[in-house]
Amino acid sequence: PLNNDDRNRLILGGLGVVSVIGFYLYIEMKGKEITWKDFLHNYLINGKVEKLEVVNKKFVRVKLNSEGYSDSNSFWFNIGSVDSFERNIENAQIDMNIEPQNFVPVIYKTELELSSFSSILPTILIIGFLMFMMKRSAEMM
Known part of the structure; x- marks a missing residue:
């Protein structure tokens, strides 16, 4: 049988693991949901976007630059498919007369x-x- 020291270590270790996982999920998932139109008109057109992260091919996390910094500094919106998102973001930046080498970087992540x-x-x-x-x-x- 486990003595009290072993039991306490086991409980403490379990709490530590749960805390680390919870903190990681909190940091990664915080952010405000916005629509594609909000993203386009309030952030992309105004040059406030540093990069875009396509996460699990389901949603896009928007990382703002210093001009767009806010309390949340992280926004996200759902996408139908990666292909349609890529087409829409490329067309939006072309319509804004942005040169392809200056397009907002898009990073693909699996989390x-x-x-x-x-x-x-x-x-x-x-x-x-x-x-x-x-x-x-x-x-x-």
Whole structure:
């Protein structure tokens, strides 16, 4: 059986892992949802966009430059498809007479979604519980 020190370390370690994951998700997911029109008229046309991050081919995170800095400094909007987004952003910048070499950079990222983490969490908990029980039964013999 676990003594109090081992149990406390296990609890502390678990809380630490949950805290780190929670903090990471908070930092990555904070931001305000805007529409494509809001993005276009309030940020892109005014030159306030530093870069765009297409995340998991589902939404675009807008990173603002120093001219567009606000309390949130991060906005996002949903996209139908990557192809239509690329076509729309390129056409918008061409309409603004921006040279292709000066287009706002677009970065593609794959990030762990909270929904995918929550779907594997029960499996991880079951495996952890089984390992704990096996260790405990081995110590009793």
